[in-house]
Amino acid sequence: MTPTTNSPTTPRPPRRRTVLAGIGAVPLATGATTVTREAPRPGRAAGHAPATLLRGAGLVVTMDPALGAGDLGTLEHADVLMRDGRIAGVGRRLPAPAGARVVDVSGMLVLPGFVDLHNHLWQSSIRGGCHTQDLYGWLAGCNRATLPRIGPQDMYRFVRLAALDALQAGVTTLVDWVHPIPFDTSEQYIRALDRTGLRFVYAMAQNTADLDLVPRVKKELLDPLPLASAQVAVHAGMDRLDPLRRSREVARDLGLMINSHVLEHRGDRAQEPIRSLRTTDAFGPDLLMNHAIHLTDDEIAQVAEADVRVAHCPLSNMRLGSGIIRLPEFARRGVRTGLGHDGGTNDTSDMFGVMKAAVGLQRALHQNAEVHPTIPAVLRMATLGGAECVHMADQVGSLTPGKRADVLVLDPGTLNFAPRFDWLGQIVLNGQPGNVSHVYVDGRARKERGKLVGVDTAEVVREAERAAARVRAGA
Secondary structure, three states: OOOOEEOOOOOOOOOOOHOOOOOOOOOOOOOOOOEOOOOOOOOOOOOOOEEEEEEEEEEOOOHHHHHHEEOOEEEEEEEEEOOEEEEEEEEOOOOOOOEEEEEOOOOEEEEEEEEEEEOOOHHHHHHHHOOOOOOOHHHHHHHHHHHHOOOOOHHHHHHHHHHHHHHOOEEEEEEEEEOOOHHHHHHHHHHHHHOOOOOEEEOOOOHHHOOOOHHHHHHHHHOOOOEEEEEEEEOOHHHHHHHHHHHHHHHHHHOEEEEEEOOOHHHHHHHHHHHHHHHHHHHHHOEHHHHHOOOOHHHHHHHHHHHEEEEOOHHHHHHHHOOOOHHHHHHHHOOOOOOOOOHHOOOOHHHHHHHHHHHHHHHHHHHOOOOOOOOHHHHHHHHHHHHHHHOOOOOOOOOOOOOOOOOOEEEOOOOOOOOOOOHHHHHHHHHHHHHHEEEEEEOOOOEEOEEEEEOOHHHHHHHHHHHHHHHHHHH
């Protein structure tokens, strides 16, 4: 089932009040034609993408209950209009503006792009490596052993490979936790991210002596890019109070979130990471904690009270034998939680696999098929929930008109997905990256008819293989 693109069928553009009505102006009902909202505060745009109308989707999952049925806001046989990089309308029988591209998505599924809350893209260089090791063994044998051998140009090749892998699998917003690297390597890292067309958050970790690179990278490399933003990445622990405190000061001066690995391994308990984050005044809604597996009841209560956010990386946690996060307790306390791939120990990009693992781990552990996260809950974690964790829910994560147009089209007419029974369940339990037919970021097509736009994937792979050979030769 392949979407087709045709010339516009309605030559006269609709009036602005039809497409961008105020909140609640057009209630969703049988036969409704448009459901729209007032736009959030405008962000920067990388020029205007052409207007695109996704026509006749079998199911639109808006992630906005005001735009459809149920908690996920589902709407059958509906259209999605993207204009000027934003969602301009969601509803049935939307008129196509003059000059718009009309893409026939009959029988297909449309939903917001996935938000990957935690990654290390450079670790594509060590995919499959140290597969008999736990976290500490993997860090010593693969991570720390490889990073110093990667020069700027080869860093570009590894990051581009992994970023394109994420994009083609439906990730439209990605948070990358970047280990300390020189400025010229950061230039190539960010260049690779920017060239993919992803919306990305560059979480910078630097040694204390090089903390001045954080504001420099932000000002010179990230601020000029419309789809880029920054965080300050840190290592938490009572033995690191001074660098942690100084990093917190840099983050506060720049108005950035703090991003830290916390209690991924049971051995991390000795470092008292929660205590260190509280001591340095880093514990609050501007903190994103990755993994957070081995928290006590009291620590979960502290996380909830402080509105700390959490990135859950189930495939990585399984691969390293790290443990199972206490997601049901997090949910009961109202902790904001999203999903992440986690670089080299996820080994590839597959948010469908991440969602399925997040559901399956809890069901197996609790022997309860109704435990959190349910299918709707994990779909929200992969989209709007992730956006909420990094204060981007006013921009992305749902198909609410006015938000940036980060959109996926899924093809269910495949051997792994068909026949239709329960499409929401099938997205999580049957979906694969190969079902991602179209990807739009800021309204621009980055993948169409199952192919990345303007990308020679064979050459990207060849360049990464050559880079890997050089890294191995320098071992």
